[in-house]
Amino acid sequence: MKNMEKIVCLVDGEHYLPVTKSAIEILNSLEHVDVVATVFIGGTEKLRTDNPESYAKMMGMPVHFGPDENEIPYDLIVEMIKEYNADVVMDLSDEPVLDYTKRFKIASKVIREGALYRGPDFEFQPLTEYKIPTKPSLKILGTGKRIGKTAVSAFAARLIDENGYEPCVVAMGRGGPEEPEIVRGDELKITPEFLMEQSNKGVHAASDHWEDALMSRILTIGCRRCGGGMSGDVFMTNMKKGAEIANEVESKFIIFEGSGAAIPPVKTDKHIALIGANQPILNITNFFGPFRISLADLVILTMCEEPMSTPSKMKAIEEFISEINPNAKIISTVFRPKPHGDINGKNVLFATTAPDEVKDVLVSHLEENYGCKVVGTTPHLSNRPLLQKDIEKYIDHVDVMLTELKAAAVDVATKDSLEAGLEVVYCDNIPIAIDDTYPDLDESILEIVDGAIEDFNKK
Numbered sequence: 001m002k003n004m005e006k007i008v009c010l011v012d013g014e015h016y017l018p019v020t021k022s023a024i025e026i027l028n029s030l031e032h033v034d035v036v037a038t039v040f041i042g043g044t045e046k047l048r049t050d051n052p053e054s055y056a057k058m059m060g061m062p063v064h065f066g067p068d069e070n071e072i073p074y075d076l077i078v079e080m081i082k083e084y085n086a087d088v089v090m091d092l093s094d095e096p097v098l099d100y101t102k103r104f105k106i107a108s109k110v111i112r113e114g115a116l117y118r119g120p121d122f123e124f125q126p127l128t129e130y131k132i133p134t135k136p137s138l139k140i141l142g143t144g145k146r147i148g149k150t151a152v153s154a155f156a157a158r159l160i161d162e163n164g165y166e167p168c169v170v171a172m173g174r175g176g177p178e179e180p181e182i183v184r185g186d187e188l189k190i191t192p193e194f195l196m197e198q199s200n201k202g203v204h205a206a207s208d209h210w211e212d213a214l215m216s217r218i219l220t221i222g223c224r225r226c227g228g229g230m231s232g233d234v235f236m237t238n239m240k241k242g243a244e245i246a247n248e249v250e251s252k253f254i255i256f257e258g259s260g261a262a263i264p265p266v267k268t269d270k271h272i273a274l275i276g277a278n279q280p281i282l283n284i285t286n287f288f289g290p291f292r293i294s295l296a297d298l299v300i301l302t303m304c305e306e307p308m309s310t311p312s313k314m315k316a317i318e319e320f321i322s323e324i325n326p327n328a329k330i331i332s333t334v335f336r337p338k339p340h341g342d343i344n345g346k347n348v349l350f351a352t353t354a355p356d357e358v359k360d361v362l363v364s365h366l367e368e369n370y371g372c373k374v375v376g377t378t379p380h381l382s383n384r385p386l387l388q389k390d391i392e393k394y395i396d397h398v399d400v401m402l403t404e405l406k407a408a409a410v411d412v413a414t415k416d417s418l419e420a421g422l423e424v425v426y427c428d429n430i431p432i433a434i435d436d437t438y439p440d441l442d443e444s445i446l447e448i449v450d451g452a453i454e455d456f457n458k459k
């Protein structure tokens with residue numbers, strides 16, 4: 001049996017009113033449907049009256065008009081969802097009133113309200129958000145892969161831990177474990193040999209929860225997910241179970257970490273959204289980029305340097321974020337590598353997933369700050385054959401393999417290096433604000449944590 005659906009229909013003046021009316025009658029004739037109102041969203045070609053009262057009379061139901069008939073009344077659609085407690089917004093409009101961009105904008109707003117946005121050949125659903133946490137929590141979500149969610153999550157976890165909040169992390173990934181896995185980053189000594197043992201068991205020992213546990217030294221729960229929808233839902237994940245475990249472990253705060261552009265399907269008190277300034281601007285300003293931005297209490301813009309981005313692109317993104325979500329703080333950042341081990345005076349092969357174009361910046365940073373000599377680099381951590389070629393090229397000339405804990409870092413980089421008698425040191429990526437005109441990153445993250453605790457205690 002289907003659940004009863006309260007539907008608000010979007011109608012326009014490009015359709016002859018009796019045609020729209022008969023479509024609504026067909027919809028209403030379904031037993032599980034109750035069309036509660038219509039919102040007029042524009043178009044004049046076949047419109048015989050724009051008087052709300054006579055239009056409503058002809059239609060035989062409430063019709064709502066926005067303030068300007070030439071603009072899509074996005075805010076009114078949101079108001080009507082709230083007023084009628086609608087489950088569905090049914091789009092009975094079309095070109096030229098709506099185009100793809102406008103429809104994605106409507107979709108973002110509708111699903112943000114927890115309603116479905118449906119049209120003749122599409123349906124966008126609100127995010128799945130299981131109400132599981134019995135502790136204050138936040139989630140870290142992003143607009144794509146490798147834009148820094150794990151780096152920021154590990155940074156935030158460390159900071160939150162150092163400030164006495166006793167956090168744990170629940171991370172999901174496409175290489176995560178079959179059953180949620182607790183990694184006691186606070187107790188375990190996560191050495192290259194230990195990770196090799198994990199990898200030899202056939203698990204993805206560079207999965208995000210290992211990276212989080214190693215970099216932040218706190219308890220981490222690793223989960224898996226498969227598939228990622230357009231607005232961030234996943235096809236399958238065991239993160240729900242991971243969240244239940246997080247309720248039980250010794251911690252007082254939970255950080256849920258997204259994977260790629262997929263969003264943890266768990267209701268949390270606050271959200272930190274990561275956006276890569278290197279991403280195509282269209283993916284940020286269009287489709288479900290604005291939806292993700294609208295969820296944020298804090299936005300961290302990453303990769304804010306050339307050649308990944310340009311000052312004008314960064315400015316345009318910042319302005320767009322402020323427009324979509326004026327309440328969210330924005331901090332524009334870059335990443336810099338930080339070895340988790342002493343590499344002073346050593347000859348190093350640096351393996352990373354960062355693009356080759358930033359190689360010189362990263363190498364100078366390592367040499368200037370950690371006293372090493374970077375003899376070779378490889379940007380091919382995600383491509384096993386190319387990585388192996390690069391390792392072969394440098395292996396006889398270096399003392400240390402310095403690698404991010406990602407992709408083939410364990411099963412190739414660590415394995416080959418240990419076999420060749422090299423020391424293996426793992427490398428973190430630290431977010432740094434691009435200048436001091438931005439709010440302080442540490443303070444802003446702690447503010448979000450305090451806000452999450454406050455919201456949780458109000459429930």
Ligand SMILES: Nc1ncnc2c1ncn2[C@@H]1O[C@H](COP(=O)(O)OP(=O)(O)OP(=O)(O)O)[C@@H](O)[C@H]1O
Pocket residue numbers: 142144145146147148149150151152208258259260261303308334335336337352353354355358362404406429
């Ligand atoms: N200065 C830099 N410029 C560009 N990229 C950088 C720089 N420093 C580090 N990186 C890259 O940024 C990426 C950050 O990856 P991270 O795993 O934190 O992202 P993610 O969003 O968590 O990805 P995933 O979806 O896999 O979980 C890495 O690929 C890293 O090599």
Ligand SMILES: O=C(O)[C@@H](COP(=O)(O)O)OP(=O)(O)O
Pocket residue numbers: 145172173174175176204206207208209258259260405406407408
């Ligand atoms: O499987 C995971 O934990 C992550 C990271 O794996 P790496 O590619 O960094 O090893 O992948 P995701 O599916 O989140 O993109």
